[in-house]
Amino acid sequence: MRLDKFMTSQNICSRKEASKLAKSGTITVNGKPAAKCDMKVDPERDIIEVGGKRIEYREFVYIMMNKPSGVLSASTDKKAKTVIDLLPDELRRRGLFPAGRLDKDTTGLLIITDDGGFAHKMLSPKSGVYKLYRAALDKPLSDEGKAKLERGVVLESGESFRPARVRFPGESDRTDVLVEITEGRFHEVKRMFASCGCEVEKLRRLAVGELFLDEKLSEGEARLISSEELKRVFSGQNS
Numbered sequence: 001m002r003l004d005k006f007m008t009s010q011n012i013c014s015r016k017e018a019s020k021l022a023k024s025g026t027i028t029v030n031g032k033p034a035a036k037c038d039m040k041v042d043p044e045r046d047i048i049e050v051g052g053k054r055i056e057y058r059e060f061v062y063i064m065m066n067k068p069s070g071v072l073s074a075s076t077d078k079k080a081k082t083v084i085d086l087l088p089d090e091l092r093r094r095g096l097f098p099a100g101r102l103d104k105d106t107t108g109l110l111i112i113t114d115d116g117g118f119a120h121k122m123l124s125p126k127s128g129v130y131k132l133y134r135a136a137l138d139k140p141l142s143d144e145g146k147a148k149l150e151r152g153v154v155l156e157s158g159e160s161f162r163p164a165r166v167r168f169p170g171e172s173d174r175t176d177v178l179v180e181i182t183e184g185r186f187h188e189v190k191r192m193f194a195s196c197g198c199e200v201e202k203l204r205r206l207a208v209g210e211l212f213l214d215e216k217l218s219e220g221e222a223r224l225i226s227s228e229e230l231k232r233v234f235s236g237q238n239s
């Protein structure tokens with residue numbers, strides 16, 4: 001990979017800036033100043049430093065965001081603010097997209113990445129990755145409704161949803177529901193509850209697989225996911 005490409009891919013600087021940094025001797029490759037920004041580097045092996053600070057190579061990045069309400073799960077939009085717009089400069093790089101969509105009014109855990117293979121695997125129902133949501137309903141979910149969700153909802157249109165796991169975190173409050181699903185169809189959770197006569201007033205995603213939202217992140221904040229944490233997405237699944 002060219003040195004300037006490496007620099008831009010790691011979100012260090014633009015190509016133009018890379019050229020200036022190289023000329024000024026600020027970049028070193030394996031301890032030697034890199035005079036030319038078109039020199040070839042091996043990102044996996046070479047030690048590349050800028051101003052004496054080593055740049056750890058990341059082929060892909062994985063970001064956890066606590067998505068606020070009112071923001072689109074999309075990379076770009078002409079009018080509305082997107083989750084990518086919320087990212088701080090240090091987390092930005094080309095090719096980032098949200099792995100799966102949350103509705104505009106849904107809050108909570110959103111994974112943003114530039115790794116299409118990862119996103120595909122995470123979202124594929126075949127992987128069986130459970131996504132955990134907490135839903136606030138307008139009325140209590142009946143035993144019958146709970147059993148329906150657990151069996152797998154079949155809508156009048158013939159569309160069907162896979163069986164969900166359903167729990168009530170508060171013993172007596174059946175408007176507060178934890179629901180886990182392996183698919184990610186359009187408005188899936190809302191439509192599942194609607195089929196039981198309940199409207200979802202608030203929806204928050206708490207986990208994807210065993211990866212839980214970092215409660216230290218305020219709404220709108222984001223941070224990198226470590227490689228250890230990333231494994232939790234698929235831990236316990238039949239992938």
Ligand code: URA
Binds near residue numbers: 102104186191
């Ligand atoms: N199901 C929904 O209905 N909305 C979401 O945002 C996610 C799952």
